[in-house]
Amino acid sequence: MEEEARKETLFRTKIDREGESYDEFLDSLRMEIQNQTNSHLKKMLEGAHPADIATLFRELETEESLYLFRLLPSEEQSYTLIKMEDEDLQKFLEELSIEEISRTIEFNETDETTYLLSYLTPEKRDQVLSRLNKTDSFEIRSQLGFRESSAGRLMSKDFATAKLGDNVRKGIINLRKKAKEIEDIYQIYITDEDGVLKGFIPLKTLFLTPINTKIVKITNYSVYSFHYDTDQEEVANSFKKYDLVSAAVVDDLGRIIGRITLDDVLEIVEEEASEDILRMAGVSEDERLATPILQSVKRRIIWLNVNLFTAFISSTVVAYFEDTIARIVVLATLMPIVAGLGGNAGTQSVTVVTRNIATGDLTFSNWWDAVHKEVIIGCINGLVLGTITGTMIYFVKGNMVLGFVVGSAMLVNMLVASLIGSLVPILLKAVRIDPAIASSIFVTASTDVCGFFFFLGLATLLAEYLV
Amino acid sequence: MEEEARKETLFRTKIDREGESYDEFLDSLRMEIQNQTNSHLKKMLEGAHPADIATLFRELETEESLYLFRLLPSEEQSYTLIKMEDEDLQKFLEELSIEEISRTIEFNETDETTYLLSYLTPEKRDQVLSRLNKTDSFEIRSQLGFRESSAGRLMSKDFATAKLGDNVRKGIINLRKKAKEIEDIYQIYITDEDGVLKGFIPLKTLFLTPINTKIVKITNYSVYSFHYDTDQEEVANSFKKYDLVSAAVVDDLGRIIGRITLDDVLEIVEEEASEDILRMAGVSEDERLATPILQSVKRRIIWLNVNLFTAFISSTVVAYFEDTIARIVVLATLMPIVAGLGGNAGTQSVTVVTRNIATGDLTFSNWWDAVHKEVIIGCINGLVLGTITGTMIYFVKGNMVLGFVVGSAMLVNMLVASLIGSLVPILLKAVRIDPAIASSIFVTASTDVCGFFFFLGLATLLAEYLV
Structure with missing residues (x-):
């Protein structure tokens, strides 16, 4: 060997x-x-x-x-x-x-x-x-x-059990029977006469206890179990939180029907995290280096087409103010600043909120805290960056009103970015769509539209001071 | 209980x-x-x-x-x-x-x-x-x-060992001594007389083998071990690949000095994935819902300021073509389409490549395959979307040259997006910077600059046909 x-x-x-x-x-x-x-x-x-x-x-x-x-x-x-x-x-x-x-x-x-x-x-x-x-x-x-992605799909049916009334000898015999089939045994599960899960005994304890001891005396009743229909993401979060190595899966009557081990969970954690990253950018969650090119193109181009549609909308907003731009061409040079920074601030919000949903930190009970926090951050960022940018433009272009227009458009756009960036994933989650799905495309679309509208709209109102 | x-x-x-x-x-x-x-x-x-x-x-x-x-x-x-x-x-x-x-x-x-x-x-x-x-x-x-984030930091020093020359009885005695300290024992490690790691025996095997059997007879020599200085991401990737439950950590002479268990790895996988997602958006990798607002603002605003700087560069590019825009205002309304789609296509490339680096699929030996693939995808996407957009603009604005200018600028910009989007993370990795760090900000900055330059440049060259 x-x-x-x-x-x-x-x-x-x-x-x-x-x-x-x-x-x-x-x-x-x-x-x-x-x-x-x-x-x-x-x-x-x-x-x-x-x-x-x-x-x-x-x-x-x-x-x-x-x-x-x-x-x-x-x-x-x-x-x-x-x-x-x-x-x-x-x-x-x-x-x-x-x-x-x-x-x-x-x-x-x-x-x-x-x-x-x-x-x-x-x-x-x-x-x-x-x-x-x-x-x-x-x-x-x-x-x-x-159901796919449920605890029932994830579990293995190979596990060892003993009854509360048995003694350690019986437990070891049960284990020996299973030992060949089961790759990694960490514990045996203890049930009552009807198979209802009551607790577990770590392998270590089982072997280090005299064989005539009653199972009931060494059973640990703090056993973790999941109903077979529990979502795999919830299973993974419990494993992480309580440092579990394995957990039981039970039916509607609480009878043990399988077990999930940490290595199954590792794959889920990796998968869910990868999914989130890729979906946020509008890439298929299955995309790997080995994925055939045409398959990669297919899924990505769907989202780029969605993006094309949203880009046309923002283009229409700009077109609406064509007269103003014709009179004050400098506006065209400053447009990308307002829209771009809004887009990146919105992406930051959407990323943080999506991540918090995935890790289970953000639930329906505290969603308001998250939105509230993002909006305050957006407000502070908008004030700071709007002031910096406005001042710089005042010095470079020598027009204070122009600086004011850019600065305040940035403030408003950052507020919108943080509000939409935090609400979109929460709303998607509420209607049971993966919050990560191409969310950055939607957020940059809204910050583009709002950014252009506020900036060019304000500029049109104050046009006489800008020429 | x-x-x-x-x-x-x-x-x-x-x-x-x-x-x-x-x-x-x-x-x-x-x-x-x-x-x-x-x-x-x-x-x-x-x-x-x-x-x-x-x-x-x-x-x-x-x-x-x-x-x-x-x-x-x-x-x-x-x-x-x-x-x-x-x-x-x-x-x-x-x-x-x-x-x-x-x-x-x-x-x-x-x-x-x-x-x-x-x-x-x-x-x-x-x-x-x-x-x-x-x-x-x-x-x-x-x-x-x-070193922080190394196998040595991650390991626990609580593990049980036996020597090749021992018998099972001795192994069980060693285990009993350690059993109280060690939470989860899955195996005991087998060493030679000098403590050099030779193999392991699963707990199950140890207990189900007659106690006078020689350890050497039941040792499994396919033992996984890491040098103490191995990076934790590498450790995590091996655990995932080979479905490990625990692995040994060894010193320079191959002597066992600790063990790493799957639950330590679970945390790393989660952490590294979260880090990637958050860093890509220019958010601190430690940012949680509970992070104080000012701390969140501090880190995020750094990247927004970098973004402000890059936005000024793209603004300068646009300003360079102010005369053209003044003559042909419709260009200002179409600018965001070219830049925006390039930005999103670039984000897709950067996301896929960063993810492939993190999972270990992309290494320095096959980086060219990845870049090559992204560029082909960029080319196909650019041709398809450029043609769609160009045709639409021809029908809406009735000017074929304008459609050609927009379409070809989009094609060029998508090529640039895929090239930069795939090269940036690889280059960052080469100089040992986390490839995820705010990479989307750099990529959207380059697609903005290139997009504006090609689009407005081409429009200036063909200006006489556009009015």
Whole structure:
């Protein structure tokens, strides 16, 4: 086994993208695939961790990847599928036969199988399920019935339990039975006679307690559980808040039906954060470096078209004041300052508020605090920056009224920016739309429109002092 | 103990911000603090999880929080400090005496103590350290010596080991010794005679193997370890990639000096993602809902001032073409379309590239692929949107040359946006600046300048056809 570990390290240096021999390794891999020299290929992949193989697949064509994939032992195949990027996985599952998929998923835990099957077409899924043994098939079908992104989908059905009336010996026996299936056991869950979750015992405690001790005596009743329909973001926030390592999932009667572990949650935290960042800019939340260009273009261009529409609106506002601009051309040079700063201030507000919603700090009970705070910040920023800008323009252009017009337009626009920047994500959340969705496009659109309107409107009113 | 669990649930409903009685609970808490009726207060806090208390503190004044804090048992105090927001913690540690701090941190693991002490002034830290027993003090001092955000800072020094030559019995004895100190044990680490890390044994395996078995026979050599100076982002990426639950930290000779667990990593993943989102918008990465307004203003206004400076540059570009605008006022109304769409396309590029850098997908070996991809996307988007916009303007304004000017300026600007949007984060990363830092401000600044320049420049060249 020490040999195994050495091979793993060796393989990792070969596929280190920063390393010198990386391109070389990739080239010879491609050549051996073309020559179909399976023995060489198997040797080249020796010691490869499934996660590394999945990474490697991102660099290869689908056919090349599939060729390599079919050389792997079934157990490694299943884990490699789990570690693949969404798009690669999709392509793979289309290409793999029902037999190949069924053989592979035998080695997965139920949550992983459910995850993989959710990528199949309903017909293919049914065919795969009918090949599994009845218990597995039933369990996976019932798990597929839970809402996407809910605790029920996330949980694994592999966990060990004992009853309050049992003793430690019975608990250890139960655990031994499960031990082979369950990758990481941290605790066993304790239920009453009806399976209703009552508490848990950490593995450590179970093993360090004399085996005739009654379970009820060492049970920790502060057990964390989630209803199967709980949203995964809420699950993740509880894990973070209470430093959980695993938690139970229960049905409507409080009976334990699964468990969620910290590693499932890690993925959610990463996913939700990435989603937020990407969506705010109007990029697909699935966009990765490996995403095909046309797919990237498709989603991005939707939002740019929305942006084109909003840009036409602000353009119309400016057009409305064409006469004023014709008389006082300097206004055209100052327009971008008012609109641009409003846009950036609004983006700051929208970012902070969206982030606070995602982390659970901002709820429907304290939304007013957040808006209130943003508006005050907008007011202070507007006063400071409006004064600086107004003064500078007075000195440069020698016209105090012009300075006043720019400065006060900036103040008003920053107030609007902070108000809209904080309200938009809260309103989106209220109507159950992801608050991050392209919100910056909407906010810059409103600051453009308002900025131009206040600035050019005020300038028109005071036009006689500006020429 | 079942009673305890019931109290905990009860307390949690009381402090549920969505709940009806929340404000009531808060009001009566404030009143009891004023009346200093400690017995009532202790009853009110019964069953409160430290994380919930820390949340509660965000709603109270520092004096009120401190009053409640001093009513807690020392063990709960220490955990509450850990769960507090940075700013609350800072204020608390300023107010607490050396004695209080020393008494509290006795209950923490070394990584937690190190974390807390890093918030103290050097003098206060020394005073606290001198009150600890010599071993603890030495360990914490050495850990404080590691680079911030490195694996060494992150690790806990509480872990169990056994030697390759031992048998399982010895391993279990070692574990028992440590079991009280260590909250979550998942595995014991196996070393050679010199303490050099060789492998690990999962807790499950250790307990399910006959006690006379040699450790060497059941050791798993595929152990993950990090050098103490490894950056925490790299640690987090490995945990995610290889689904780790814990990993060892080693010194220069490969000897194990600590362990990092998944829950430490969860915090980093959350933190780094939040940092990226907030920094991209030019907001402090520490900004929370509870951050005092003036502190929020301070950091945000710095970036808005940078933005003001860049806005003046684009304003100067526009001013350069004042004569053209005076002759053809419609240009002023179309300017925002060219600049705005470039800005948003650039923000999309910068977001995707920054995210890919953070997740480790983009490295110095494949940066060119990323830039290349963004530029192609920029080209396609520019062609599509430029054509749409140009055609629309031709129909609305009846001037084909005007449509051509707008369309081609948009194409050029989108190319520039994608090039700068992808290069800026990569260059920042190369000079070791966080690529997320206010990058959208720089990108929109360049798209403004380029957009105005190309659009108005081309319009000036073709002015005779535009009037």
